[in-house]
Amino acid sequence: MCSLTLTRNIKLTIEYDGTAYHGWQSQKNTVAVQDVISSAICRLTDEKCSLTGSSRTDRGVHAFGQVASFKTESQIPAERIAFALNSMLPEDIVIKKSEEVDMDFHARFCAKGKTYKYLIYNFIFPSALLRYRAYHVSYPLDVEAMKQASQYFLGTHDFFAFSATGSSAKTTVRTINSVSIRGSQGDGSHDFPMEVARTVPLTSLEISGDGFLYNMVRIIAGTLIEVGSGKIKPTDIAGIIDGRDRKKAGKTAPAHGLYLVEVNY
Amino acid sequence: MCSLTLTRNIKLTIEYDGTAYHGWQSQKNTVAVQDVISSAICRLTDEKCSLTGSSRTDRGVHAFGQVASFKTESQIPAERIAFALNSMLPEDIVIKKSEEVDMDFHARFCAKGKTYKYLIYNFIFPSALLRYRAYHVSYPLDVEAMKQASQYFLGTHDFFAFSATGSSAKTTVRTINSVSIRGSQGDGSHDFPMEVARTVPLTSLEISGDGFLYNMVRIIAGTLIEVGSGKIKPTDIAGIIDGRDRKKAGKTAPAHGLYLVEVNY
Numbered sequence: 001m002c003s004l005t006l007t008r009n010i011k012l013t014i015e016y017d018g019t020a021y022h023g024w025q026s027q028k029n030t031v032a033v034q035d036v037i038s039s040a041i042c043r044l045t046d047e048k049c050s051l052t053g054s055s056r057t058d059r060g061v062h063a064f065g066q067v068a069s070f071k072t073e074s075q076i077p078a079e080r081i082a083f084a085l086n087s088m089l090p091e092d093i094v095i096k097k098s099e100e101v102d103m104d105f106h107a108r109f110c111a112k113g114k115t116y117k118y119l120i121y122n123f124i125f126p127s128a129l130l131r132y133r134a135y136h137v138s139y140p141l142d143v144e145a146m147k148q149a150s151q152y153f154l155g156t157h158d159f160f161a162f163s164a165t166g167s168s169a170k171t172t173v174r175t176i177n178s179v180s181i182r183g184s185q186g187d188g189s190h191d192f193p194m195e196v197a198r199t200v201p202l203t204s205l206e207i208s209g210d211g212f213l214y215n216m217v218r219i220i221a222g223t224l225i226e227v228g229s230g231k232i233k234p235t236d237i238a239g240i241i242d243g244r245d246r247k248k249a250g251k252t253a254p255a256h257g258l259y260l261v262e263v264n265y
Numbered sequence: 266m267c268s269l270t271l272t273r274n275i276k277l278t279i280e281y282d283g284t285a286y287h288g289w290q291s292q293k294n295t296v297a298v299q300d301v302i303s304s305a306i307c308r309l310t311d312e313k314c315s316l317t318g319s320s321r322t323d324r325g326v327h328a329f330g331q332v333a334s335f336k337t338e339s340q341i342p343a344e345r346i347a348f349a350l351n352s353m354l355p356e357d358i359v360i361k362k363s364e365e366v367d368m369d370f371h372a373r374f375c376a377k378g379k380t381y382k383y384l385i386y387n388f389i390f391p392s393a394l395l396r397y398r399a400y401h402v403s404y405p406l407d408v409e410a411m412k413q414a415s416q417y418f419l420g421t422h423d424f425f426a427f428s429a430t431g432s433s434a435k436t437t438v439r440t441i442n443s444v445s446i447r448g449s450q451g452d453g454s455h456d457f458p459m460e461v462a463r464t465v466p467l468t469s470l471e472i473s474g475d476g477f478l479y480n481m482v483r484i485i486a487g488t489l490i491e492v493g494s495g496k497i498k499p500t501d502i503a504g505i506i507d508g509r510d511r512k513k514a515g516k517t518a519p520a521h522g523l524y525l526v527e528v529n530y
Binding site for chain 1: 329347358465
């Protein structure tokens with residue numbers, strides 16, 4: 001096995017329900033999504049597998065489009081790998097696509113952009129159906145103020161104030177290409193969040209950028225929630241970014257409202 | 266307790282994730298949603314509780330707006346009952362609203378209309394995030410044909426062909442007031458089913474009527490899926506209704522795609 005020259009590079013697009021896992025990244029004494037998929041690849045190819053993911057999603061965070069890649073000598077047609085892996089994986093992890101890519105493709109370093117979504121269930125009582133899918137905020141949120149505030153994140157900024165302490169990133173400068181807030185009760189633009197009930201009181205944040213610092217989307221979501229509750233003014237956001245002080249930004253919103261939607265290359 | 270005259274009638278609006286329960290209605294040796302709520306009411310009021318639901322949803326069926334009512338002597342303010350019950354209920358059952366209604370209100374017999382939704386996840390692989398929330402159909406569906414077919418259900422018909430055998434209903438005549446099919450890839454009218462991913466391949470059926478026979482929505486959904494796959498022609502629906510032969514209609518679609526959305530009085 002050691003002398004194998006791995007000649008193929010396979011890219012996987014992955015959906016997972018993060019509820020049961022200790023995040024994407026393998027760690028001692030826990031079960032991570034990466035472990036479960038690596039183990040299935042190992043059984044499929046009979047090779048030791050080194051699977052690299054684009055994003056180290058935290059414990060409880062979900063993914064509609066995580067991307068990961070691994071090298072192999074196996075001659076299984078690329079598009080069949082998804083079928084084979086899905087037959088071995090638990091039902092909370094699904095390979096949506098498997099494809100062969102250039103040998104120099106790297107899921108993490110080649111990523112040009114990512115899109116995340118954060119869901120808030122905004123009602124006096126929690127939701128039975130969305131209890132692991134959206135963060136419950138029981139008090140009213142001013143969605144218009146949140147929309148206004150969200151626009152200050154656009155562009156290239158030093159997001160030090162919006163990163164978890166102890167992050168190892170070389171630079172805290174990131175570029176946000178688009179950000180939007182939608183409220184199901186606000187603008188009537190989407191009556192069917194979850195395509196189910198006429199008025200599910202859901203407020204969502206969608207944000208795309210060239211990359212995100214550790215906990216950055218969750219801190220932005222937490223800050224926007226504090227804007228929605230009136231604790232932070234929309235016009236304060238520019239100063240909070242410039243101030244580079246984590247304490248001035250809002251709390252880190254819980255993991256279970258966060259989704260990695262898409263990674264672009 | 267036996268001599269109590271119950272002087273107040275309380276209406277509850279209830280959301281539940283049906284995955285863990287043997288349906289709404291109490292049955293021997295199983296746990297039904299009705300049992301769990303009745304038991305909480307009993308603890309709250311210290312009275313024997315007779316809770317009547319508007320719909321006997323099957324095992325695995327979800328509700329955003331089930332309605333139930335019970336009579337009580339308790340003097341707890343009506344709107345506080347939801348708070349008190351939610352503090353005792355498991356997180357997959359939530360009382361969204363509690364209100365006092367006339368003594369002659371009956372959740373089942375006073376219902377004037379109901380709205381159900383059926384969700385189909387239409388992609389080659391199942392969904393990790395929607396695995397208990399939508400029925401997985403792996404082959405392509407012709408959403409336009411399903412839309413055309415769905416219109417034949419509108420109006421007053423004898424729906425004997427769309428009811429489970431052994432149903433005890435006195436009449437199989439029902440009136441459907443509205444029916445709609447939406448496909449996330451079809452008309453682009455809703456890019457955010459579940460408010461999460463740009464293109465979740467979800468097809469939904471929403472149907473409102475004065476009442477539904479046992480399994481009726483699931484048989485209509487199953488029939489429309491057979492229209493979508495080309496097995497049944499849209500123009501065949503009228504004949505299937507008129508033929509009053511259960512065997513001519515499609516299969517009963519699984520419970521976990523079905524939601525009781527709303528009950529009108």
